[in-house]
Amino acid sequence: MTPLRAVTVRVDLDLDPIAIAGDDGVVWMHDGFALAGLGTAGTIDLGGVASPTAESAPLAHIHSTTDLDRAGTGAVAFGALDFERRADQLSGSLVVPEIVYGRDRDGNRWVTWIGHGEAPDVSVIASRLATHLRAPQRAAPSTYTIATTRPAEEWCAAVAAARDALRAGAARKVVLARDLVIMCDAPIPRARVLRRLLRNYATSYVFAMPTLTGASPELLVARSGDLVRSQPMAGTTGRSPDPIADARLAASLLASHKDRIEHQITIDMVHDTLLSWCSYLDAETDPQVVSLANLHHLATRVEGRLSHPLPSVLELVAALHPTPAVGGDPRGAALGLIAQHEQFDRGSYAAPVGWIDHRGNGEFAVGVRSAEIRDNTARLFAGVGVVADSDPEAELEETRVKLEVMLGAIVRP
Helix, strand or coil, X not given: CCCEEEEEEECCCCCCHHHHHCCCCEEEEECCEEEEEECCCEEEECCCCCCCCHHHCCCCCCEEXXXXXXXXXXXXXXXXXXXXXXXXXXXXXXXXXXXXEEECCCCCEEEEEEEECCCCCHXXXXXXXXXXXXXXXXXXXXXXXEEECCCHXXXXXXXXXXXXXXXXXXXXXXXXXXXXXXXXXXXXXXXXXXXXXXXXXXXXXXXXXXXXEEEECCEXXXXXXXXXXXXXXXXXXXXXXXXXXXXXXXXXXXXXXXHHHHHHHHHHHHHHHHHCCEEEEEECCCCEEEECCCEEEEECCEEEEECXXXXXXXXXXXXXXXXXXXXXXXXXXXXXXXXXXXXXXXXXXXXXXXXXXXXXXXXXXXXXXXXXXXXXXXXXXXXXXXXXXXXXHHHHHHHHHHHHHHHHHHCCC
8 A cells, every 4th residue: 555645735714623523533723823723644552652853753654745734734743642651651542534624713714635655636625525524413411420430438439649749758649530421321522522611611622532622721732843831720719700809819829838839740740851961941930810601720831942863743742741730740650649549541641642744743731621522422521630738528529610611511401
């Protein structure tokens, strides 16, 4: 069989990325940028990313031609990886779609065909997209059953036990998560879920991958040429509909000793890890409050310029994951506490989720505010950072607020 090749052409098509992805494709949307994939040209198993150069990126073997010099053109692969690592290497798989529709913040639009042999004419690709967009949409389920897989009291006891272990010196921080399961009387319309997420969390990274759907506020790492960006988040509080009370909540988050410690642990790790790849790297002096529909977060932007030879974005992902924001610190001890106290398989929850192109450019968010959606079932997740002075009941309430992101998108009218 002839090897895969990718051809990107500029188009005038103003299409809906969510409609292209539908209920079984892939999509990534943030701040006017979007990539949506249809069909499957191939899959890539990540048994470990060993070489530091972009030339070793998983798509480097696919011959790509493009009339646009933009990240996200040429061959592109998408995925939500596994939270667990194998032998200290990334685990999971990426899907390479047959057709990718893209648009960027500058108004450019393009389609990429990935396959064997000669690329079809752009009119043929446009016709296939149009046929797909006319396909009937799933109706919403009429009944929902929501169940916890672990009683709240038992989960709080696990948080207390982990907190006591931290006080005894086992680690500085550990992130513990809990999950909910939603059972429906009909398949969950993923496109409808995505539209709600995009409407309510427009500043987040809205995505749908084979194993995970969500709206993450946290950028793990992005690479475009030799530029690298990250925006770690750690430290959270709820919001109030009253503007004065809401401002007080944001101010109290900035002043919170517990949240500032939790945040600084993550910033130090991300900065120190990326620094080894960079000729220049800068982080904001003080964290900022990033406000979403239902939560305030502490966030710090980290930006820099990569040294040559350039690492692919997956190399950076492999170095960073899991950050203290989703695992804890130090990493090994925290992961041991998670295995001891969390008692469920995270799958792709809190794992890197995003895309990579054939040049090694890409964006990966932290897969939080997310759910596994499979037919009639959705499994939702939320986690909290536990430190030595954590209050289990307060941590439980934080998970409830975080779970509302996906509950509202799936269940709420």
